[in-house]
Amino acid sequence: MEFAYSISGAAPLIKSYFASATMSTAGVWVEGADVANTDIGGVVIQGTALANATESTVGLTVSTTGTIAATGITDSSVLMVKVIVNPDAVCRAKLSGAATEDTALEITTTTSADATGVNANGTTTIDEGVLWAYTGANVGEIRRCDDVTGSVTVNFPKAIASGDTFIAAVGFAGYTGSPTGAFLDFSTLGSQLVGQTTDSDNDNLVILDWELRDASDSGSTNSFYHILSNNHAFGGNPQHS
């Protein structure tokens, strides 16, 4: 992930914090250290690989740490990680098809035509998620899914032909989680979003905007969500208890 912009327009505010574990990847969200980690440092990586965020988000890292061990530290700077702490920071996060980073999003293909544009027949979609046209007449169009078999509540503007391809992903702009409890989650390293697998608990994120690309832009490996934390430690109304 990367810092894209802040809602207020403020420049990134960067702080150095003690990390509670070795952080070998930059561009991940960190949260306040939980009880098990407070003896070590101040921040831990937040909610990776379908684990849930348990504390309030502190910010986005822009550096890595050295190897953090119980003994043998000769320079305290190796324990530090630099974090962008703006509570309104918007992060640009790549959508990955699986928990492993940079997995291509699955492209789903229609098996029959639908002149009304309401059903992408034969496709696999995500209820309450987003569906966008990858190839075909509806390229550039995005709709919200109604079920897991390609129905959209509001029809695509043009007829869907057999063989048109689409990509489905979890979430929608302004989305914090579906009524059925399907949430977005971070990838294994925490640097991307798992785009096509739902999680049962919220990782403090809300989708502000998106960059959903079609085949001409290699959209299966080149699509992003713009996310921000809805439970930020410095945001005035953190929610975890």
Added chain:
Amino acid sequence: MSASPLIGPAESLRAARSLVLAKRAYNRMRGRKPSGMLPIEYPGRNVGKPAGSHIDELASQRMTLVLCWACQPKFSHKRHHYYKDQKFPFVRGKCDGCRKHSERAKIYLHESFLTDPGGRTTSGQIWTPA
């Protein structure tokens, strides 16, 4: 009837402080306090240690650097294989050199964090850690 304890100025100050702390734990206007320990910022280089040595050590560990306008010219980022991020005009934070908070600082990322090390270094480069 028992006499009320005498409270001197020091005791009353202590009592007032404890009240303030109690108020900070729960503030009706701001909601519940954040969970977990809130991190405390790293103070930076030790006083007395030369800024240049400290920066060199950070650079050898490929740490991200924040430098204020006065310290920027003293750091040769190209020689250390650092990239001076141009996406934002400035960032805010404590300068790794002089330890002072700067509202017009620059952030330097090691090239190994970029997906294309040594590649694009023009304006518009985004932070894309590898």
